[in-house]
Amino acid sequence: MTNNTGSDAEATTTLPATGAAQTSVLPSVTDADELHGRRDGQDAGEFIPGFGAAVAPAKQAPLAELEAREISAWFGDHQVLDRVSLTMPAGVITSLIGPSGCGKSTFLRILNRMHEMIPSASLAGEVRLDGVDIYDPSRKLTEARRAIGMVFQKPNPFPAMSIYDNVIAGLRLTGARADRGTKDAIVESCLTKSGLWKEVRDRLRAPGGGLSGGQQQRLCIARSLAITPRVLLMDEPCSALDPTSTRVIEETMVELAQEVTIVIVTHNMQQASRVSTQCAFFLASQGTPGVIVEYGDTEAMFGDPQDPRTADYVNGRFG
Numbered sequence: 570m571t572n573n574t575g576s577d578a579e580a581t582t583t584l585p586a587t588g589a590a591q592t593s594v595l596p597s598v599t600d601a602d603e604l605h606g607r608r609d610g611q612d613a614g615e616f617i618p619g620f621g622a623a624v625a626p627a628k629q630a631p632l633a634e635l636e637a638r639e640i641s642a643w644f645g646d647h648q649v650l651d652r653v654s655l656t657m658p659a660g661v662i663t664s665l666i667g668p669s670g671c672g673k674s675t676f677l678r679i680l681n682r683m684h685e686m687i688p689s690a691s692l693a694g695e696v697r698l699d700g701v702d703i704y705d706p707s708r709k710l711t712e713a714r715r716a717i718g719m720v721f722q723k724p725n726p727f728p729a730m731s732i733y734d735n736v737i738a739g740l741r742l743t744g745a746r747a748d749r750g751t752k753d754a755i756v757e758s759c760l761t762k763s764g765l766w767k768e769v770r771d772r773l774r775a776p777g778g779g780l781s782g783g784q785q786q787r788l789c790i791a792r793s794l795a796i797t798p799r800v801l802l803m804d805e806p807c808s809a810l811d812p813t814s815t816r817v818i819e820e821t822m823v824e825l826a827q828e829v830t831i832v833i834v835t836h837n838m839q840q841a842s843r844v845s846t847q848c849a850f851f852l853a854s855q856g857t858p859g860v861i862v863e864y865g866d867t868e869a870m871f872g873d874p875q876d877p878r879t880a881d882y883v884n885g886r887f888g
């Protein structure tokens with residue numbers, strides 16, 4: 570385990586408000602964990618380092634497929650996921666649905682190595698980004714975070730920081746160097762992609778905290794896009810927003826799916842059917858760990874579910 574050495578002072582003060590990435594103390598792998606194939610982050614204590622590389626303006630990487638294989642997860646001895654496998658195809662929006670507490674957010678956090686930052690958390694299984702396991706001991710935590718971005722339920726821009734600086738905050742975290750022209754191009758490109766550019770282009774120096782909730786969420790999406798992720802994870806990104814802002818974010822997601830693979834957790838069945846091509850239904854029945862009961866084409870899952878439990882859920886009969 571590598572602890573933060575404080576060598577990148579700027580990074581330590583500008584991390585997003587989630588705080589998860591700031592955790593530096595992690596549980597160690599015990600013999601029992603080894604027996605169960607569990608692992609809890611070999612280098613998870615490592616901090617965002619200075620990448621030190623110069624960046625080109627928002628050059629998009631090719632679309633990537635994300636594949637979870639046999640994912641199990643625990644908090645202490647409490648198992649919350651049991652051998653969950655799911656392929657999230659390149660350029661597709663996959664929605665994760667299911668009742669509260671069935672492990673959707675835990676699964677999402679495992680997809681970009683945030684789960685391991687929670688004290689007592691452990692996991693087993695593989696997450697493959699274009700065939701490469703992000704948990705392979707030779708892979709850095711920062712590589713996964715850079716390639717697989719996350720947007721949270723509650724918009725969390727840096728409120729006192731300008732809109733402009735919010736967008737490039739992610740670049741600062743990676744330590745990437747960019748000249749003014751490059752930064753300007755990244756800010757415009759990312760705000761355009763997140764559907765916010767026209768609304769803020771005349772007030773880029775105004776504080777991010779002065780935007781409406783929906784605008785703040787699109788600012789957070791722009792911040793995630795600035796480091797050109799290949800996958801964007803979204804944990805109930807519209808649950809704190811009004812219906813109009815929700816529709817704007819949904820349109821943004823559909824546009825973004827042309828260049829970023831998207832995985833969204835949502836409790837809103839209409840939203841799942843509006844935005845996602847593929848859907849996975851999670852369930853943890855009577856204290857057992859969460860599993861995927863059914864997954865596949867969203868239209869088919871909503872129109873003609875194969876499992877009666879899926880039918881009950883999508884038709885609002887439980888959960």
Ligand SMILES: Nc1ncnc2c1ncn2[C@@H]1O[C@H](COP(=O)(O)OP(=O)(O)OP(=O)(O)O)[C@@H](O)[C@H]1O
Nearest residue numbers: 644649667668669670671672673674675676687834
């Ligand atoms: N930090 C934590 N420490 C201990 N247990 C946790 C922690 N986070 C989640 N859990 C437990 O893990 C299980 C799965 O939680 P998770 O948040 O992943 O479910 P979810 O399906 O996303 O729920 P919701 O839809 O309500 O957000 C629950 O039993 C929850 O209590």
